[in-house]
Amino acid sequence: MAETGGLFGAEIRDEFQLSKELVHLNHGSFGSVPRSVYEARLERMKELEICPDDWFRYNFVLLVTKGSETVSKLIGSSSSENVVFVENATGGITAALRSLGLKMQSKAGLLVTGLSYEAIRHTAHKVCEIEGHFVLHTINLDPPYKDKFEVVQRYRDYLSSHSDVHVAIVDHITSPSTLLLPVKEIVSVCHEFGVAVIIDGAHAPGQVEINVEDINAEFYTGKSCSFFLYFIVNYVFGLKVISGT
Amino acid sequence: MAETGGLFGAEIRDEFQLSKELVHLNHGSFGSVPRSVYEARLERMKELEICPDDWFRYNFVLLVTKGSETVSKLIGSSSSENVVFVENATGGITAALRSLGLKMQSKAGLLVTGLSYEAIRHTAHKVCEIEGHFVLHTINLDPPYKDKFEVVQRYRDYLSSHSDVHVAIVDHITSPSTLLLPVKEIVSVCHEFGVAVIIDGAHAPGQVEINVEDINAEFYTGKSCSFFLYFIVNYVFGLKVISGT
Numbered sequence: 001m002a003e004t005g006g007l008f009g010a011e012i013r014d015e016f017q018l019s020k021e022l023v024h025l026n027h028g029s030f031g032s033v034p035r036s037v038y039e040a041r042l043e044r045m046k047e048l049e050i051c052p053d054d055w056f057r058y059n060f061v062l063l064v065t066k067g068s069e070t071v072s073k074l075i076g077s078s079s080s081e082n083v084v085f086v087e088n089a090t091g092g093i094t095a096a097l098r099s100l101g102l103k104m105q106s107k108a109g110l111l112v113t114g115l116s117y118e119a120i121r122h123t124a125h126k127v128c129e130i131e132g133h134f135v136l137h138t139i140n141l142d143p144p145y146k147d148k149f150e151v152v153q154r155y156r157d158y159l160s161s162h163s164d165v166h167v168a169i170v171d172h173i174t175s176p177s178t179l180l181l182p183v184k185e186i187v188s189v190c191h192e193f194g195v196a197v198i199i200d201g202a203h204a205p206g207q208v209e210i211n212v213e214d215i216n217a218e219f220y221t222g223k224s225c226s227f228f229l230y231f232i233v234n235y236v237f238g239l240k241v242i243s244g245t
Numbered sequence: 246m247a248e249t250g251g252l253f254g255a256e257i258r259d260e261f262q263l264s265k266e267l268v269h270l271n272h273g274s275f276g277s278v279p280r281s282v283y284e285a286r287l288e289r290m291k292e293l294e295i296c297p298d299d300w301f302r303y304n305f306v307l308l309v310t311k312g313s314e315t316v317s318k319l320i321g322s323s324s325s326e327n328v329v330f331v332e333n334a335t336g337g338i339t340a341a342l343r344s345l346g347l348k349m350q351s352k353a354g355l356l357v358t359g360l361s362y363e364a365i366r367h368t369a370h371k372v373c374e375i376e377g378h379f380v381l382h383t384i385n386l387d388p389p390y391k392d393k394f395e396v397v398q399r400y401r402d403y404l405s406s407h408s409d410v411h412v413a414i415v416d417h418i419t420s421p422s423t424l425l426l427p428v429k430e431i432v433s434v435c436h437e438f439g440v441a442v443i444i445d446g447a448h449a450p451g452q453v454e455i456n457v458e459d460i461n462a463e464f465y466t467g468k469s470c471s472f473f474l475y476f477i478v479n480y481v482f483g484l485k486v487i488s489g490t
Contacts, residue, residue: 052275
């Protein structure tokens with residue numbers, strides 16, 4: 001990020017190999033990487049070919065450690081030990097759900113939204129169906145809202161009347177409806193009701209400032225250089241999931 | 246494979262970028278790819294950067310289709326529709342186990358061997374523990390054996406006295422003990438007892454000729470250019486797993 005000096009759009013167009021014949025709009029689905037990242041990747045690939053055994057046993061571990069430190073700083077985590085790399089944001093949500101599921105002693109409500117990304121709704125559905133730890137709930141977040149407090153109020157209303165909800169998956173920026181949700185305030189309401197929160201931040205880093213410690217969700221998954229999953233160590237204290245009640 | 250003309254060892258040493266300073270022995274854990282494969286990969290990477298949306302939506306699908314046709318021929322599958330790519334051999338076994346697990350109506354025995362790869366034993370253990378579809382069994386395949394028939398006889402003896410076994414995971418070449426198991430004969434005995442078979446062929450393609458239709462296991466996972474999982478479509482007919490009894 002330092003290398004582009006905070007430039008955007010046409011000013012850093014040449015930093016990408018994207019064809020000049022087209023205007024690439026769909027950065028949400030598929031993207032291009034800066035030339036500096038692309039070239040660093042070629043160097044790593046070459047190193048791997050020269051001595052694969054060394055590379056996977058030693059270099060790789062160092063690179064992952066360095067990478068998690070970099071991401072950790074970008075997202076406001078005080079320790080890189082709370083950050084791991086995952087294959088994609090959906091994989092991050094799955095890892096979070098399955099680690100929570102292991103702690104359940106009885107079935108509990110899992111709350112998604114009507115605007116959740118389709119793959120995440122499928123994942124939530126499958127986790128409920130196959131693993132049997134959760135029962136699926138869906139909150140209606142369809143616009144319009146007057147302001148962000150109305151979204152937060154919908155959560156308060158829903159959780160007031162559904163005390164079996166233990167875990168909520170909340171988008172930071174919804175896809176494809178592109179709404180920026182007030183995640184910090186939603187987490188705060190969820191915690192009032194003892195509900196653990198997993199934030200799907202697939203589209204947020206790079207578009208909005210992220211401070212995972214300020215947001216205070218139990219899990220935050222997103223993409224910044226590479227897909228990551230941030231988690232609060234010992235996150236279950238004080239939340240319903242610890243006792244499964 | 247055509248390009249190397251069936252050459253091995255020193256004769257195709259230059260086809261790999263491995264350092265001349267070392268003798269790379271551990272091809273089982275980590276490997277290097279031929280220069281032609283490496284260069285083809287660079288071309289695909291470049292194409293992706295130029296137009297990511299097109300690449301993932303169209304080129305990728307064509308490449309995967311072409312790749313599964315190539316792998317299909319290499320492993321003796323009559324249709325490329327029985328071949329999918331997986332992240333690694335362990336991922337292939339997990340996919341097979343979970344798809345079988347979905348068909349179970351009650352708990353059933355899952356048979357691994359004392360020589361199974363450690364990650365596979367962990368996977369089997371976790372599938373038993375978390376998903377609750379299976380109960381873990383372990384057959385002792387420790388050498389010595391007089392001949393391959395003795396290995397097959399151990400399976401016959403085990404299955405005769407453990408009628409609750411429904412699924413067996415069998416290595417083609419064991420790791421790290423490097424025994425070539427008579428998989429075709431083991432599959433045949435398993436089928437006599439109504440047991441579905443998943444072959445872990447992580448180390449087999451390229452070392453021994455593979456003909457998955459001749460082996461006739463319900464699943465075969467291995468590495469050949471890329472990791473793959475072969476499966477028999479509608480494999481459950483006639484086997485215990487269909488009824489869960």
